[in-house]
Amino acid sequence: xxxxxxxxxxxxxxxxxxxxxxxxxxxxxxxxxxxxxxxxxxxxxxxxxxxxxxxxxxxxxxxxxxxxxxxxxxxxxxxxxxxxxxxxxxxxxxxxxxxxxxxxxxxxxxxxxxxxxxxxxxxxxxxxxxxxxxxxxxxxxxxxxxxxxxxxxxxxxxxxxxxxxxxxxxxxxxxxxxxxxxxxxxxxxxxxxxxxxxxxxxxxxxxxxxxxxxxxxxxxxxxxxxxxxxxxxxxxxxxxxxxxxxxxxxxxxxxxxxxxxxxxxxxxxxxxxxxxxxxxxxxxxxxxxxxxxxxxxxxxxxxxxxxxxxxxxxxxxxxxxxxxxxxxxxxxxxxxxxxxxxxxxxxxxxxxxxxxxxxxxxxxxxxxxxxxxxxxxxxxxxxxxxxxxxxxxxxxxxxxxxxxxxxxxxxxxxxxxxxxxxxxxxxxxxxxxxxxxxxxxxxxxxxxxxxxxxxxxxxxxxxxxxxxxxxxxxxxxxxxxxxxxxxxxxxxxxxxxxxxxxxxxxxxxxxxxxxxxxxxxxxxxxxxxxxxxxxxxxxxxxxxxxxxxxxxxxx
Ligand code: ATP
Ligand code: MG
Numbered sequence: 001x002x003x004x005x006x007x008x009x010x011x012x013x014x015x016x017x018x019x020x021x022x023x024x025x026x027x028x029x030x031x032x033x034x035x036x037x038x039x040x041x042x043x044x045x046x047x048x049x050x051x052x053x054x055x056x057x058x059x060x061x062x063x064x065x066x067x068x069x070x071x072x073x074x075x076x077x078x079x080x081x082x083x084x085x086x087x088x089x090x091x092x093x094x095x096x097x098x099x100x101x102x103x104x105x106x107x108x109x110x111x112x113x114x115x116x117x118x119x120x121x122x123x124x125x126x127x128x129x130x131x132x133x134x135x136x137x138x139x140x141x142x143x144x145x146x147x148x149x150x151x152x153x154x155x156x157x158x159x160x161x162x163x164x165x166x167x168x169x170x171x172x173x174x175x176x177x178x179x180x181x182x183x184x185x186x187x188x189x190x191x192x193x194x195x196x197x198x199x200x201x202x203x204x205x206x207x208x209x210x211x212x213x214x215x216x217x218x219x220x221x222x223x224x225x226x227x228x229x230x231x232x233x234x235x236x237x238x239x240x241x242x243x244x245x246x247x248x249x250x251x252x253x254x255x256x257x258x259x260x261x262x263x264x265x266x267x268x269x270x271x272x273x274x275x276x277x278x279x280x281x282x283x284x285x286x287x288x289x290x291x292x293x294x295x296x297x298x299x300x301x302x303x304x305x306x307x308x309x310x311x312x313x314x315x316x317x318x319x320x321x322x323x324x325x326x327x328x329x330x331x332x333x334x335x336x337x338x339x340x341x342x343x344x345x346x347x348x349x350x351x352x353x354x355x356x357x358x359x360x361x362x363x364x365x366x367x368x369x370x371x372x373x374x375x376x377x378x379x380x381x382x383x384x385x386x387x388x389x390x391x392x393x394x395x396x397x398x399x400x401x402x403x404x405x406x407x408x409x410x411x412x413x414x415x416x417x418x419x420x421x422x423x424x425x426x427x428x429x430x431x432x433x434x435x436x437x438x439x440x441x442x443x444x445x446x447x448x449x450x451x452x453x454x455x456x457x458x459x460x461x462x463x464x465x466x467x468x469x470x471x472x473x474x475x476x477x478x479x480x481x482x483x484x485x486x487x488x489x490x491x492x493x494x495x496x497x498x499x500x501x502x503x504x505x506x507x508x509x510x511x512x513x514x515x516x517x518x519x520x521x522x523x524x525x526x527x528x529x530x531x532x533x534x535x536x537x538x539x540x541x542x543x544x545x546x547x548x549x550x551x552x553x554x555x
Pocket of ligand 1 (some may be wrong): 032033034035036042043044046047067230259260261262267268269270271311
């Protein structure tokens with residue numbers, strides 16, 4: 001019992017206490033509230049796993065609520081992508097799909113109630129003046145000359161605002177709270193402003209829109225949310241959240257804050273991610289280098305690996321930065337069990353086995369996944385001319401190079417031991433062809449010679465192999481902690497985040513794989529057939545290398 005308790009995070013501890021005390025009839029009801037102004041990123045994945053995970057764990061409910069009170073930046077395209085991403089992660093909101101914009105009528109009525117109760121007033125000063133009067137954390141604010149405006153006057157102006165009789169920026173509705181509160185958010189915050197702009201759902205019905213603070217808590221309350229979990233930057237808004245709920249006398253949802261996920265070598269801010277897309281630093285929101293869920297998916301990360309990563313990083317009360325190596329570990333761990341092994345050569349050079357019979361092709365048995373017997377076997381063709389990886393050969397190899405070089409022997413995976421007998425260079429001095437002889441008695445699985453060699457190479461039959469474009473991705477940024485930089489984050493982009501291997505050759509079975517199929521190129525890493533791959537061009541993305549090469553090269 002007690003050991004189980006110790007492993008609960010602080011949110012679970014709070015929830016178990018609430019349940020034990022019978023708070024809200026011991027109900028647990030959370031929500032995930034994205035603003036549909038961009039694509040979800042890995043930080044949102046953490047919040048999704050947390051909110052849906054808590055609901056699952058405590059047999060409660062989790063709503064999907066689009067926080068769409070800002071008509072400028074919100075679009076249906078984003079709503080659709082957000083739903084797709086949450087489903088892909090493996091969570092289900094059932095029929096609990098809500099929109100803050102569905103509450104515009106109710107929110108308007110709440111505002112009217114506050115005015116009538118003398119707790120809100122119309123201010124027709126400019127935004128600059130209002131902001132100047134707000135003061136600083138150490139200096140109290142100054143009251144607006146309209147703070148004591150008669151209720152009837154505020155009511156009728158508010159109605160006229162709604163009817164479109166005022167221009168944008170001329171009048172706002174403010175809550176009347178406390179101009180000398182040490183909490184800036186409490187200094188008569190603006191709760192409604194005019195925006196003559198169509199909304200992605202309500203069209204032209206409204207020209208006044210509630211602010212985040214006036215919409216969020218009330219939306220939670222309307223939905224009967226018991227535990228409103230959000231990131232730390234909202235802690236300062238909590239008193240205001242509670243003030244609205246208390247003064248409106250509505251269901252007392254409660255807000256709790258947790259640390260944002262920050263990930264090394266990347267950024268998690270929709271605004272900056274949008275800039276990367278719009279400025280062409282990446283090839284769209286789902287570029288496989290992007291930390292968006294759609295980018296990560298296209299890159300070949302699995303939902304299981306993201307959920308397991310979210311579990312491993314846990315929930316903290318203080319912001320930190322998570323190691324991208326942990327995310328990579330999670331996907332390797334998952335794909336090791338699931339991904340079939342295949343042979344492919346990214347930068348091919350031809351190897352001719354001079355003593356192999358001309359015109360002969362044999363089919364060799366290959367194991368699909370040593371971690372999963374049920375994955376079975378396949379056969380791969382082998383003949384006199386094959387391709388091997390260019391850097392698996394060295395003209396003058398050092399002793400510790402266990403691959404191919406003049407007079408050296410290696411095993412060709414699933415095939416034979418071969419000995420290098422020579423090579424040919426082109427005019428530019430690059431290796432054009434390598435020659436070798438094979439020993440027919442060393443066939444894999446039937447080797448009777450007892451011969452041992454140190455290296456095993458991947459290869460692809462030259463005739464049967466299929467050309468492919470393989471895209472190798474690296475970190476999008478050169479700098480691990482982008483929260484600490486003083487200059488523009490764009491200066492930290494990694495210029496080598498994408499390498500295209502357009503001469504790659506892969507074994508024939510890869511040609512039959514459909515977009516989204518994942519596999520391991522033996523010795524190289526995990527890969528996925530790109531979603532845009534087709535018969536005219538086989539396109540493959542590298543998800544992750546087999547080991548953490550980055551640490552080795554740059555550590
Ligand atoms: P961004 O700054 O990237 O636009 P946001 O917080 O404005 O993020 P929302 O769509 O408003 O994005 O967020 C939906 C939910 O996801 C919120 O509850 C928010 O707290 C949470 N969230 C956003 N970013 C992160 C993150 N990096 N880690 C954990 N939760 C996050
Ligand atoms: Mg936001």
